[in-house]
Amino acid sequence: MFLWGTATAAYQIEGAAQEDDRGASIWDTFAHEPGRTRDGHTGDVACDHYHRWREDVALMSGLGVNAYRFSIAWPRVQPLGTGALNPQGLDFYDRLVDALCEQGIQPVPTLFHWDLPQPLEDRGGWLNREISEMFAEYAAIVADRLADRVPLWITLNEPFVHMAFGYAMGIHAPGQALLTGALPSAHHQLLAHGLATQALRAAGARQVAITNNCTPVWPASQEEPDLKAADAYDVLHNRLFNDPVLIGEYPDLSAYTPALDFLRDGDLQIISTPIDALGINYYNPTRITAPAAEGLPFEDAGITGHPTTAFGWPVVPDGLRELLTGLKARYATALPPIYITENGCSQHDVVTADGRIEDQARIAYLEGHIAAMRRAMAEGVDVRGYFVWSLLDNFEWAEGYHQRFGLVHVDFETQRRTPKASYAWLKEFLEAQKTDT
Numbered sequence: 001m002f003l004w005g006t007a008t009a010a011y012q013i014e015g016a017a018q019e020d021d022r023g024a025s026i027w028d029t030f031a032h033e034p035g036r037t038r039d040g041h042t043g044d045v046a047c048d049h050y051h052r053w054r055e056d057v058a059l060m061s062g063l064g065v066n067a068y069r070f071s072i073a074w075p076r077v078q079p080l081g082t083g084a085l086n087p088q089g090l091d092f093y094d095r096l097v098d099a100l101c102e103q104g105i106q107p108v109p110t111l112f113h114w115d116l117p118q119p120l121e122d123r124g125g126w127l128n129r130e131i132s133e134m135f136a137e138y139a140a141i142v143a144d145r146l147a148d149r150v151p152l153w154i155t156l157n158e159p160f161v162h163m164a165f166g167y168a169m170g171i172h173a174p175g176q177a178l179l180t181g182a183l184p185s186a187h188h189q190l191l192a193h194g195l196a197t198q199a200l201r202a203a204g205a206r207q208v209a210i211t212n213n214c215t216p217v218w219p220a221s222q223e224e225p226d227l228k229a230a231d232a233y234d235v236l237h238n239r240l241f242n243d244p245v246l247i248g249e250y251p252d253l254s255a256y257t258p259a260l261d262f263l264r265d266g267d268l269q270i271i272s273t274p275i276d277a278l279g280i281n282y283y284n285p286t287r288i289t290a291p292a293a294e295g296l297p298f299e300d301a302g303i304t305g306h307p308t309t310a311f312g313w314p315v316v317p318d319g320l321r322e323l324l325t326g327l328k329a330r331y332a333t334a335l336p337p338i339y340i341t342e343n344g345c346s347q348h349d350v351v352t353a354d355g356r357i358e359d360q361a362r363i364a365y366l367e368g369h370i371a372a373m374r375r376a377m378a379e380g381v382d383v384r385g386y387f388v389w390s391l392l393d394n395f396e397w398a399e400g401y402h403q404r405f406g407l408v409h410v411d412f413e414t415q416r417r418t419p420k421a422s423y424a425w426l427k428e429f430l431e432a433q434k435t436d437t
């Protein structure tokens, strides 16, 4: 069965940051530091999903999706990140999983969507190799409780973005700006993925995947310096996270580091523990040019000539086809089945006087990207599911509540949920899929 779903993440929707013995995460710390997020927004309350989850499950059931990708907050399950369990945290996800199953919605949990327990950050965060083992311990705890009802697990969400924004540039938690010094955070996340894959299987997990954020890389010209820069960017954004997992080796990282000091014997074997599927988050291609100054071996040249989202991201639906067919060409039989675990857009949604949200641009975005995915499938790429980011408008990290990605509008003053026109469109689309098959 093809999975059609929506996706969310714990810190972006749950709120209840201090309830039921939840521990603090790096995002609690970061969002409360002055100047880190737009208008000082935090996820303290977010969509209050921790209290309103029944209503949110009902919204999904009304939409007609058969899957839901959500994330589990590690600090709810283990407030210190290691050792003692918090039964109330596990109970919350247990109830959610039951409610989803009752509605015929398959639960697809992600174990890490950037909300590392703060006590682990105090021990070095992902720069500390030991965190990988702690992650596997946490994965086993969650699987012991939920594996009987979960068809597909995602270990990590977008280790590239966590490394680049969290450790290299300091735009996201934990707010470190180490540039290439951030590379060990990639390796330790990948190691954590491998160890967790093994722990999940030992605990009875059915299928395991990792979600990588991938982008087609477009050289700004066919001149040698631009081609070289584009290749270097492709290595950093895509291959650094796909190669070790799928083929058990790192790409040539010499443009970034003279030596892989963080790599130990046996690590790549762990990282390439076979997975059942690859999660892909796609938002846009990236156009790259040779750098004008010393420093990184590439520069983002920007993409013009396409519509843009409220975030300013170029809307290039065919980039999804290009990405998927490119993965197939690159990895051939080493490429497992793919789930599009996120795709969607922020728009300047307007609530009309009579309370409607006519988000036609979002409908066009989704329609275009689903069609592009289908073209890739017709070209032989094995895609098994598609998840819209996101079910609800939510806390968009450093942008706070300013970027709205939901199929459902959230009034953050009242927590009132209002399905947008895109929700009605998707509902009708999903109904048509049922009659087609």
Ligand code: FCB
Binding pocket: 009, 012, 157, 158, 161, 213, 281, 342, 389, 396, 397, 405
């Ligand atoms: C992805 C994140 C997700 C959301 C979307 C817009 O990079 O995984 O949490 O912020 O972007």
